[in-house]
Amino acid sequence: MDTLAHLASGFAAALSPAYLAYAFAGCVMGTLIGVLPGLGPAAGTAILIPLTFKLDATGAIIMLAAIYYGAMYGGTITSVLINVPGEAASVITCLDGHQMAKQGRAGTALGIAAIGSFIGGLVATLALALIAPPLARFALKFGPPEFFALMLFGLCLVSGLAGRSLAGAGLMTALGLLISMIGIDPVRGAPRFAFGIADLYDGLGLVPVVMGLFGVAEILITAEQPLREVVRARLERLLPSRDEWRRAWGAIWRGTGIGFALGLVPGIGAIVPTFVAYVAEKRLSKTPEEFGRGAIEGVAAPETANNAYANAAMVPFLTLGIPSSPTIAVLMGAFIINGLTPGPFLFQERPDLVWAVIASFFVGNAILLVLNLPLVGLWAKILHVPFRYLAVGVLLFCLVGAYSLQQSVFDVWVMIASGMFGYLLRKLGLPLAPLLLGLILGPAIEKSLRTSLEMSGGDFTIFVTRPLCLGLLIAAAAVLAGAALKLAPRELRAA
């Protein structure tokens, strides 16, 4: 009952003209980011943070969240039309989506993707509204040791699942955590690693680092590659035929279930649910040979799973403060900039904000459907914007964003250095997600570790004498052991 009342008040806020306008603008910009080659959701969300500087916290989060799920959908358009995924989660959509475009069914592919995304997003948000409050209430029982163990568990999940090298992911996590130590010690108040530089007393700014690691690095990498030609696909018919509906309907619901379930697991990433949904459909299909040749289920299932995942990933984020993906980590940065800490206390301290944001997910999903079905032709035209104009525009946006937060050129240099470092890391195949997560969670994880040890007088057994804490630590160890076992055969083969 409480949930319904909160949700109703959330809808009242989310449907106010200002928040509706922010959600609409976010959906438009997000879709644009997804459509434009060379900009993923994480980079796009980071680049657009400056647009929200003057908004109130609720408006800023509503807009950035809309950018996030708008970008998740926008990536589909490039997958279908030019066989280039706008973001990683749309890779699998290329297989059947582009084949459908080649057969003159691009409109239907984009239409079913929009409808599937809408259903997946809506159901996942409904489940989020039901699951999040009890989970947040449960997490309120956590003390500093449990929070430390929980954050460690989140870091292990993201590191364990981040890439093919556990040591590489661990290295990036340690580096992110270490960078977050720059500035004033959160417990004693003394400066650390500041070297007498006043700009370092507040630590490295999250926005410039994120813009550099994701925005600048991504533009540099895209600039290196020759761009492909856009297929002039026909987009006359957007709604599927009756037979296509029949085939896609089950795929949409299965995609929703898979996307939502996997979205609850931090660190899974957006690619896994789409692949699982695709493979599940292929296994269940009576005509598996049609997959890869333009099967509509091959578009409906992964696209639905993608959006269900995007909304479900908000559950661990809003209730436990664990970002599941780089984009949600960027979103977490926006929360922190606005003086908010995602986690169970947020439901108590700012229920107005939490429920307005959750309600805005419903509204945003509806806006996306309205935007994407009739305007798909317009999005396709935007694909023709030459990369050179796009790259220069994005870099100017990064410049404004990095500078304007504190009116500091130092932050611009931090962004440039982060961009060069991010470029190198991507070339070496080292994952950026654990680095970013370490950077964001560092202060909180250190504070909970030190507070726990102060509670116990320096006795480390405090972490194993509390059942919940012990359970989380065992789970963290199991994740790392599982990842190591999974990677071991590859290492042995390489030896």
Place this chain on the structure above:
Amino acid sequence: MSLQSASHRVVERAVLVCLSAVFAAAAGIAYTYSLKDDLGPGAGFFPFWLAVIGGVLALFLLAQSWRGRNIGDDGEAQWPDRPGAFRAAALLAGLILSALLLEPAGFRITAFFVTGALLVALGVRRPVVIAAFALVASFGLFHVFYHWLKVPLPVGPFGL
């Protein structure tokens, strides 16, 4: 071993050596903060152990690299050809130039000239297009952020 993979290994090892040095320095500096004080762990406790763990992992990966193994995923391991490298370097140089000019010259002048120069470097040859795009990107963006969004951006000589 191809030239590409040989260069890749050099960069890989250089990055790992630098990271090892950073972690070693961080451990040394963290050690000078107190590892333990009256209330429990001191300011140096967490960064010291992080630096130790990071240093060990960096050295482990360095050893892996020397044994010819990949240290990460190989998705974007391909290094650019000359035109690709030029485009990326031009964009980076534009960004560095912007950082240098931003406060002395102001946002509008900086963005106008850097945008124009970058478009030329990236192969745009029509002066009208370059001028129009540079005007919109500098004066237009300034107007949107400074006047509409109230985001302060530096103003240069002559109030530009």
